[in-house]
Amino acid sequence: MFGNYKPLWGKRPRLKSSYDAVIIGGGLHGLATAYFLARDQGITDVAVLEKRFIGFGGAGRNTAIVRANQRTQENVPLYREALKLWPILTKELDYNLMFFNCGNLNLLHSEAAVNAARMSVATAQFHGVESHLIDAKQCREMMPALNISEDITYPIFGAMFHPPGGILRHDAVVWGLAKGASARGVDIHQQTAVTGVGVENGKIVSVETDRGKIQTPRVLLSAGGYSAGISYEMLGIKLPISVLTIQSMVTQPLKPILNHVISSGAYHVYANQTLKGEIATGAHMDPWPNYTTQTTAYYIQHQAQALAEMLPCLRGVKFMRHWAGLADMTPDMAPIMDGNDQIEGYYMNCGWGYFGFKSCAATGKYMAQFMASGNCPDMLKPFHLRRYEQHRLMGETAALMSYSPDN
Ligand SMILES: Cc1cc2nc3c(=O)[nH]c(=O)nc-3n(C[C@H](O)[C@H](O)[C@H](O)COP(=O)(O)OP(=O)(O)OC[C@H]3O[C@@H](n4cnc5c(N)ncnc54)[C@H](O)[C@@H]3O)c2cc1C
Secondary structure, eight states: OGGGOOOSSSSOOOOOSBOSEEEEOOSHHHHHHHHHHHHHHOOOOEEEEOSSOTTTTGGGTSOOEEOOOOSSTTHHHHHHHHHHHHHHHHHHTTSOOOOBOOOEEEEEOSHHHHHHHHHHHHHHHHTTOOOEEEEHHHHHHHOTTSOOOSSSSSOOOEEEEETTOEEOOHHHHHHHHHHHHHHTTOEEESSOOEEEEEEETTEEEEEEETTEEEEOSOEEEOOGGGHHHHHHHHHOOOOOOEEEEEEEEEEOOOSSOOOSEEEETTTTEEEEEOTTSOEEEEOOOOSSBOOOOOOOHHHHHHHHHHHHHHOGGGTTOOEEEEEEEEEEEOTTSOOEEEOOSSSBTEEEEEOOTTOOTTTHHHHHHHHHHHHHHSSOOGGGGGGOTHHHHTTOOOSHHHHHHHHOOOO
16 A cells, blocks of 8 residues: 555655645644545545645644543543544554553642542543542552652642553654555645635635645645634634643653653643653643744743652753644634534634644544535534534533643
């Protein structure tokens, strides 16, 4: 199958004057949708248009944490399916996505946090996803490096343990999906910015790019942090998305000490150890909306202080790299996956904030179904845009605020 693989370097594919489907953004969701359009729906005449290079957005900047213990009934099944797809995709794409099924420990620092976590555990278990509460002593048994003393800023009461979660390698996912899509006939056009979307008589007819115009009956908007701007400027559709900067960093490589992903809402920190040995760590977003990907010194200090208390063995360890990306946040911390009643052939998949890595395999599969049939699959129905004007927001925000900082 990969005999037809078109390399993504060297000569660019010719930008044809028409495609059956055009995808705006060569990030996780754009590439995954292209792959499943070709794999499951027989739509191979697809162009993925990426203004910089694949993985330029959140796709190449995230900390690659995956889990399926979200708070709400609507979210868990989607993430559960994504978790199941990683090992399958690794084989199918013939690309090592480096799925490390190490499990996630969400640390809980108060009775209130433990009670909030009970709701998530119940939701997960109802959907057949393994998740349970453990006490501080069990945390320490599972992760001897963890400081469970009472003499720290936020003593640990216990944790929500979720064995099926873990980490992957984010750039491997980008390259694996690109390879798979390309092998099935998809054209991936890097250095190709979308500058306009053509609509006639209530139907998508074309996409304008800085390399020329493309006729097409279907367009997917999956431009991460840039989606809301594109939607409004090119189609006049306002999306309830605020864009905020989120930062991450890695330490020098160490011997294995973190055998699970850990996160703490009270300390506002999460960390995992990559297969290379680095501790990859992140926190909450910068609190003001902006489009910068600059890092701040405050963040280094915050991460160092929090990690040194939670994991004292990390004192003195050096941070090696520090970067930032954009988080496209909706009011209920759940994405927007929808078509549009007024514009036939227009689809959107955005608002993934800082949690869009873990879902991309499953959303790609269902968005491809949606784009091929015009009918929204049941799995995606709860994520429609109208929920905001109908005041029917999802409950992920409360859960995230109460015990989990991130990811
Ligand atoms: C620091 C950080 C840590 C994170 N950690 C995690 C984590 O641990 N787990 C998790 O699940 N998620 C995490 N995320 C979130 C995750 O990375 C994003 O939700 C995900 O990348 C969104 O995927 P996407 O395909 O929607 O957008 P992106 O991956 O951002 O891709 C969008 C692409 O669209 C392109 N584009 C924009 N405008 C145009 C245009 N006009 N024409 C053509 N192309 C255009 C961009 O260049 C970009 O490549 C993190 C994000 C960051 C920044």
